[in-house]
Amino acid sequence: MAQLLNKLAHAAPDSKCYVTRGTILKPTGSENPSQRPYTTIHDHIYNQQVDLLLPDEICEVVQQRLSEQLKPLQYHRIFMGPKHILEKEFYNHYIRQGNIILLSDGRVDVDDVYCLYDGKLFLFLRKETYEKAGLVGRQAAFGGRKKERWVVEYNLREPHMVHGKKAFDRLVWSFENVFKQQNAWLFCDLNQEAIDPSSPPPEPTLKGLTPPTVLRIAAPTITHPSNPIKLATFTHKPPTGKPTDYDRAIFFDWITSLHEWLALVSINSDRLNVTDSIDPLLSRYEPPIDEDDTSSPVTGKISKVSWRGFIPAEYILKIFNIIQEVVPHNQWYSITVHGFQNTPISWKGRQHNVVGGGMGGENLYTILRFAGINDTSAIGEDDGGDGDDIMGGMEDVKEKVAESKYIMYEVVGGRDEFS
Amino acid sequence: MSTSNEPFAQSLLHLAHPADPTEATRIYKEKVAYRPIDFRKLTNSTPKATDARARRRELRLARKQKKASSKPSSKPQPLSARQKRALGIYDIPKEAQKYEIYEPLNTLWIGYIHEILKGSFGNNGTAGQATAAKLSAADFHGCEVEVVRNRCPSRVGVKGIVVKDTKMTFVIITRKNEIKHIPKEHSVFRFEIPWPDKTKEGAEPIVLELHGSNFMFRAAERMNKKFKAKAMDDL
Numbered sequence: 001m002a003q004l005l006n007k008l009a010h011a012a013p014d015s016k017c018y019v020t021r022g023t024i025l026k027p028t029g030s031e032n033p034s035q036r037p038y039t040t041i042h043d044h045i046y047n048q049q050v051d052l053l054l055p056d057e058i059c060e061v062v063q064q065r066l067s068e069q070l071k072p073l074q075y076h077r078i079f080m081g082p083k084h085i086l087e088k089e090f091y092n093h094y095i096r097q098g099n100i101i102l103l104s105d106g107r108v109d110v111d112d113v114y115c116l117y118d119g120k121l122f123l124f125l126r127k128e129t130y131e132k133a134g135l136v137g138r139q140a141a142f143g144g145r146k147k148e149r150w151v152v153e154y155n156l157r158e159p160h161m162v163h164g165k166k167a168f169d170r171l172v173w174s175f176e177n178v179f180k181q182q183n184a185w186l187f188c189d190l191n192q193e194a195i196d197p198s199s200p201p202p203e204p205t206l207k208g209l210t211p212p213t214v215l216r217i218a219a220p221t222i223t224h225p226s227n228p229i230k231l232a233t234f235t236h237k238p239p240t241g242k243p244t245d246y247d248r249a250i251f252f253d254w255i256t257s258l259h260e261w262l263a264l265v266s267i268n269s270d271r272l273n274v275t276d277s278i279d280p281l282l283s284r285y286e287p288p289i290d291e292d293d294t295s296s297p298v299t300g301k302i303s304k305v306s307w308r309g310f311i312p313a314e315y316i317l318k319i320f321n322i323i324q325e326v327v328p329h330n331q332w333y334s335i336t337v338h339g340f341q342n343t344p345i346s347w348k349g350r351q352h353n354v355v356g357g358g359m360g361g362e363n364l365y366t367i368l369r370f371a372g373i374n375d376t377s378a379i380g381e382d383d384g385g386d387g388d389d390i391m392g393g394m395e396d397v398k399e400k401v402a403e404s405k406y407i408m409y410e411v412v413g414g415r416d417e418f419s
Numbered sequence: 420m421s422t423s424n425e426p427f428a429q430s431l432l433h434l435a436h437p438a439d440p441t442e443a444t445r446i447y448k449e450k451v452a453y454r455p456i457d458f459r460k461l462t463n464s465t466p467k468a469t470d471a472r473a474r475r476r477e478l479r480l481a482r483k484q485k486k487a488s489s490k491p492s493s494k495p496q497p498l499s500a501r502q503k504r505a506l507g508i509y510d511i512p513k514e515a516q517k518y519e520i521y522e523p524l525n526t527l528w529i530g531y532i533h534e535i536l537k538g539s540f541g542n543n544g545t546a547g548q549a550t551a552a553k554l555s556a557a558d559f560h561g562c563e564v565e566v567v568r569n570r571c572p573s574r575v576g577v578k579g580i581v582v583k584d585t586k587m588t589f590v591i592i593t594r595k596n597e598i599k600h601i602p603k604e605h606s607v608f609r610f611e612i613p614w615p616d617k618t619k620e621g622a623e624p625i626v627l628e629l630h631g632s633n634f635m636f637r638a639a640e641r642m643n644k645k646f647k648a649k650a651m652d653d654l
Contacts, residue, residue, distance in 0.1 A: 134575030
């Protein structure tokens, strides 16, 4: 009996989905505003896939604009040991003076994983490796009862982190003698033309790195649908004033079914086929439709633009800004960004782990921007556009400016420090 | 008959000793007038316990007190840890803290180990249970060890010659002439033995790792100790 109780106490925490509703602010000047959704995009460092869902009609325009303004992203895959990143030339050029992100492979719950972003090096180690390494670290957030995982953190941009100084030499000694295993790493230089137009075009080989690298390019792939599919309607009366629990429940219901519909669209599910005739015993799925709204079409075509690769947050911000500008206000779009399942860091430097058996490591977010609505009385407005919970204060919107209202879903895995 | 000024007891005594009047006065003075009274005994004049249990208790305590004060041990007590630290007699003096002094000790030790382990290693350096037993009973003074794994990150990588092998620690002198006390608990030490047979020149040395947690015994005790398998949750 005691054993059973124990198991329940450790029961894996469930994944959570945080929903944010608000208005997208226009970026003033060159800085992106420090509000959601910009902060979410900016803080989610390691991304591996970006899916953009659009109504087919505007896909052409978007495609054109993307090919003009957005260069394909270059990233490298390197097979090396950690000591190579401390080699003088590479270290000085990319880490100290440049800006790169690095991620090593390795399952985050059983292996050692190393990552670097913003000049900070993080080593997520097993207990055995930590005790052999001789570097000072702290316990990882999801280390288990027996302190099985440890984090060693070094800010490599500090002035004393150079060859010849004690602290740095200890790091070099440790990498030389202890970390002898070689791993596959992903490297992305943030100072490349795709991200920062003023930078020089990136070289195909990395300076100062002895192991060979494999260059890869993340270019957008566009899928046009062949048949129309069932659409969901995007109008809904969010709770205004003091919402009752019932109103909120209805709203949550609608939000989650919308999320489900987006997911089905992105995998080209058969359930959304207009001519789908599955046995109702197996599936009775219908997209969420507001029966009162007769103006929205019931079927339509949706195309998908996706990028796959080692994509840094800055690149996604670029994509987001371009899309936000180019998609006309009376159309909707949705961007879904997936993170790595084995990433040790999800958002804002918060630690992340997987839940028993390697599952539950999802960390992704979706931003769904609605078609702008001129009828402002139906929708309550949150102040400042940073609506956190669904209890929005009721404020009248005076102007008839069609503002960009959005909903953001952040799916956070079971073992994640981010909240 | 004496005069009435004399106390009664004295006159009685004169009667008892008719031939010797000085004796009578002496007895009177010593044993009557100036008789010493032991007040200490008087303070215990609590009423004797009538209870059987209390009486047994008093007897017991009285016996204990007598024993404690009867024969204080004449053997010298060993020094306490505090005294040892204060006297500093077990510290290595400054002049002796030089790595060069211990290098010959290291060569001696290698010779000693070769003696012990003659023929224990197979062709590719494999060894059996018996070798492990011999090594566990061996003396490690003069062995050059390196700390390979430790719960405290700053102790990892310390390398030097063992100058003292206590119950819980190794005292090591490093190449930089520093004395380091490394606790054996939660540690793994690595040391090398050059190949015993002279026939294989240029072969790589035999590398051995010692788990300190299982080795926490004084060198003298280790000789006859049978090492049993110990649960290693640490690893």
